[in-house]
Amino acid sequence: MNETVTDRVRKVMGAASLQQAAFAERVGLTPDKLSKSLSGRRRFTSLDLARIAELGRTTVDWLLTGREPQRPAFAARASGPFSDSDDGLALKDLVHRFTTAYDVLDLMGRSRSLPALPRPKADLERYVDQGEELALDALTALSAHGVASVAACETSDLAHALEEHFAIDVAQTDLPHGLDGAAWQTDHFRLVLLARTGVWTRQRFTLAHELGHILARDAQEMRTETHLAPGRQKDHTEIRANVFAANFLMPQAEIHAEVDAESAESGLSDDAFRALVVRFKVSPSALAARLHQLGLVTPDARNRLRGVTTEMCHLLTQRADLHEKRVAAAQARRLPLGPARGLYEGYLAGDTTLRPLAAYFGMDPDELRDALEPGLPAVTVPAADTEKGDLIFQP
Numbered sequence: 001m002n003e004t005v006t007d008r009v010r011k012v013m014g015a016a017s018l019q020q021a022a023f024a025e026r027v028g029l030t031p032d033k034l035s036k037s038l039s040g041r042r043r044f045t046s047l048d049l050a051r052i053a054e055l056g057r058t059t060v061d062w063l064l065t066g067r068e069p070q071r072p073a074f075a076a077r078a079s080g081p082f083s084d085s086d087d088g089l090a091l092k093d094l095v096h097r098f099t100t101a102y103d104v105l106d107l108m109g110r111s112r113s114l115p116a117l118p119r120p121k122a123d124l125e126r127y128v129d130q131g132e133e134l135a136l137d138a139l140t141a142l143s144a145h146g147v148a149s150v151a152a153c154e155t156s157d158l159a160h161a162l163e164e165h166f167a168i169d170v171a172q173t174d175l176p177h178g179l180d181g182a183a184w185q186t187d188h189f190r191l192v193l194l195a196r197t198g199v200w201t202r203q204r205f206t207l208a209h210e211l212g213h214i215l216a217r218d219a220q221e222m223r224t225e226t227h228l229a230p231g232r233q234k235d236h237t238e239i240r241a242n243v244f245a246a247n248f249l250m251p252q253a254e255i256h257a258e259v260d261a262e263s264a265e266s267g268l269s270d271d272a273f274r275a276l277v278v279r280f281k282v283s284p285s286a287l288a289a290r291l292h293q294l295g296l297v298t299p300d301a302r303n304r305l306r307g308v309t310t311e312m313c314h315l316l317t318q319r320a321d322l323h324e325k326r327v328a329a330a331q332a333r334r335l336p337l338g339p340a341r342g343l344y345e346g347y348l349a350g351d352t353t354l355r356p357l358a359a360y361f362g363m364d365p366d367e368l369r370d371a372l373e374p375g376l377p378a379v380t381v382p383a384a385d386t387e388k389g390d391l392i393f394q395p
Helices: 005-015 020-026 031-039 046-055 060-065 085-107 127-144 155-166 200-215 236-249 252-258 261-266 270-280 284-293 299-305 310-316 320-331 337-348 355-361 365-372
Strands: 169-173 179-185 190-195
Touching: 005 031, 005 046, 005 060, 020 031, 046 060, 046 085, 046 355, 060 085, 085 169, 085 179, 085 337, 085 355, 127 155, 127 200, 127 236, 155 169, 155 200, 155 320, 179 200, 190 200, 200 236, 200 320, 236 284, 252 270, 270 284, 270 310, 284 299, 310 320, 337 355, 355 365
Parallel strands: 169 190
Antiparallel strands: 179 190
């Protein structure tokens, strides 16, 4: 027997262990309207289905068609073990926040169109070559949109550029222990999750790494990696993503423009190396490996330079303040603006309530309403005949 929308709504109600009246209240319906909808005398509206899907932690698509919700496919960079079941549930809860938002946007007809992205060249067999060419194509595409240098962008600016020009939503949030980042791409959205961390150079490399997976169209299988170290992976798609990240963050042309021929021949000075770390916003280890790959430092110099810390490079170039700002930025929470803007516009247009936007922000709907529509405090204005000083005003 084929299930109907009503049958699936009843399943959600049963799983929630709520009586009909309580369920109606939770999804913003009167008991009478819910009763009519369940009996077939009233159709569930798109807003009803969005609320029911949110309560049932499922999707509107499943309520309408019975198709199981898509399971997230990740390409992840992990610095520690990621096997604890609680961590897995935490990640699923986090992903559910985004999938619910995307479902509601799709239901309202407010989904963003996804532009075409650079992709690996079919005639290149080696994954290393694919990563290099893909990075060059990505840099060229961003340059066409006015992003002349990725190295000149702070990580937050780079994330904004990827959202604006590649339609890749970038979130910076608390991830389960050991997970540095994740990427998920479907036909309807592109999402990168970055862990909040004090190691901002690793976060930046993770963003580039996940971008490489998305552009290569291989961010479609769950991957969790322990103590990932670029240059030591055996998985070819991971090698490609790491090569992409190195070429994307430290383009050969820009490196050569900073390191003149005389410096390369006589040996790069420590002062020059530290300045490059600050300039390209990468770790000394990543930069030393890149310089050696380009033939600009010897193996001995590479091994020595990679032992320097990012903080020390900033201190000795008198940019300690910049290092602190970058640490603070990497520890801040960040949600993609696109879904939030779409949900808010839907609310203003009367297509939905504040509930989907509040769920996206992880807030109570009433709390969000107070934040969006604060009541003005009462101001007592002295009588005109007693006022001697400046006019009182409410800034």
